[in-house]
Amino acid sequence: MATSQEKLDRTFDTEKDAGSLYETPKWSQNGSRLHNRLAQKLLSWGVEERGILPVQPEERTDTHYSKIFFIWLSFNFNILSFSAGTLGPVVYGLSLRDSCLVILFFNLLCSALPAYLTTWGPKLGLRQMCQARYSFGYFGVIIASVINLAVMCGYCILNCILGGQTLSSITNGNLSWTVGIVIIAVISLLVSFCGMKVLTWYERLAWIPVLVVYVVALGLGGKHLGNPPPAEPATASSILTFASTVAGFVITYAPLASDYTIYYIPDAPSWKLFIYSFLGFNASIVPIQCLGAAAAIVATNVPSWNAGYADGNVGGLLEAMLSPSGNFGKFLTVLLALSVTGNIAPTLYSFCLCFQVFIPPMVAVPRYMFSLLATAIIIPLSIVGQHKFYDALSNFLGLIGYWASAFGAVILMEHLVIRRGNFSSYDLRYWNNYHKLPTGLAAIGACILAVSLIVPSMNQVWFVGPFAKTSGDIGFEVAFAATALFYPPLRYLELRFRPLV
Secondary structure (H helix, E strand, C coil), rough: CCCCCHHHHCCCCCCCCCCCCCCCCCCCCCCCCCHHHHHHHHCCCCCCCCCCCCCCCHHCCCCCCCHHHHHHHHHCCCCCHHHHHHHHHHHEEEEEHHCCCCCCCHHHHHHHHHHHHHHHHHCCCHHHHHHHHHCCCCHHHHHHHHHHHHHHHHHHHHHHHHHHHHHCCCCCCCHHHHHHHHHHHHHHHHHHHCCCCCCHHHHHHHHHHHHHHHHHHHHHHHHHCCCCCCCCCCCCCHHHHHHHHHHHHHHHHHHHHHHHCCCCCCCCHHHHHHHHHHHHHHHHHHHHHHHHHHHHHHHHHHHHHHCCCCCHHHHHHHHHHHHHHHHHHHHHHHHHCCHHHHHHHHHHEEEEHHHHHHCCCHHHCCHHHHHHHHHHHHHHHHHCCCCCCCHHHHHHHHHHHHHHHHHHHHHHHHHHHHHCHHHHHHHHHHCCCCCCCCCCHHHHHHHHHHHHHHHCCCCCCCCCCCCCHHHHCCHHHHHHHHHHHHHHHHHHHHHHHCCCC
16 A cells, blocks of 8 residues: 555656646647747746646745735725625615624635635645546536636626726716726736736735725714614525625635645645635625625715715715715725725636636646636626626625535535545546546536525525525525535445546
């Protein structure tokens, strides 16, 4: 029986099984001289080219564990978190106390999954969707990748709309939402294009001006926030439906969690990465969502806030909160609008990686090229959907929570039940070999079976299931529990025909 270290050493054998897994495929090396010169120039500027190719142990050298804290902090320290908090009182009619309790509890609960998955990056050197091949299979994970690509595009669209709205609000409409959307998208593209080094540097700093903005907003508007108007008594249905929205906001980081930790040393302390990630999520999301709930509740009692908040314009609400400080308030509003780039840029980064899993031959294309593709998709869709923000936000966050819960259940059951939590059981020589990887039928089958229970548990604008009519939306809880229940027996059946790798 081979030891764990021997098996790890075998992982990076580039003989018969592995081939040149850590090199660019030969058929991609015949590009034009112009392209090669451009690529070399970009590399000399520090632009990251690596896509989903695994990172060898000797390349995992980073020990600055606090970086992951700042990535998740800046990821969520923005106006989108604020807007998600407003859904509690505006859409579900919850009081400030009930909204904040839901925000606190469900963020603490649901952020644990992506925080845990960040600890896998140093152990395996694999991007998150590549790691999912060991449960969903080489072809099955393509389905998961398509869904994840749609989710990431959805987040980028919502952020672009918010950023565009906010930029427009300070010009009294002289700058259209459309132009604002383009500005936000282009700035985000430039950051994501450069790769991990620039991204981590940017995320380490991006939250600071946003913190200043929110502190000033609290100082100027705190006297209004202290006396929220009374709300109708909360029902279980409204609480659980808002909880589903909150869960959808944070649990969807699970499919990209380890994308940002694969350069850490292989023996990086898992507890440190988990704590840094967990704190990064909750130090940003919880207070800002609670502030959004408070501002939305009292907006009807403050004429200037109510005018700015017309038609669900979250950027206008924040601009109205900052307006007493005059031109300085406008400057702060610009900073707030730009805060969404801290979310869009890393999302575009993971979009590039996920696209290479979706179409495996694209591994030969430099990662940064897909940032251009993603931006070309996001800008027109943001422009089309810019006047239906609240409908898009509530529906989007609710639906994606179901998918992310099912995905997380499969990944966890594979690791904790099938592989007994043993990272050496992943034979990384076969990360790209569909003959050796699982068929994915167990994972896809478990998700399909779970759908039969998820649908009756859904509470969406366009459909309310029979369970949800009395309980509220419990779709994400059911998605996780049902998938976790169905997956192990199906996977053990699959192992009878294809051995574990």
